[in-house]
Amino acid sequence: MVEWGNYAEAYKAIHDAIRSSLTNAPEGKSITKIGFWEDVNGNIKYIKFYDGAELLFTLTLSNAGEATSETWSITRS
Secondary structure, three states: OOOOOOHHHHHHHHHHHHHOHHHOOOOOOOOOEEEEEEOOOOOEEEEEEEEOOEEEEEEEOOOOOOOOOEEEEEEOO
């Protein structure tokens, strides 16, 4: 568990989760994009992992309200 507001530790935890078997991409797929969805207060609600346009899996955070659209993303080229 990461204390709220400790962003460096949170990003490291997300990175470590991506590299663990918990969040491995399905066989034959790779994570090429990570999308972040925020609620109206800027709290991250969903982190979605894609292979191109195909959604592979979603991490849902319980601290935020409903999010309706992707706020920002990271794409590997």
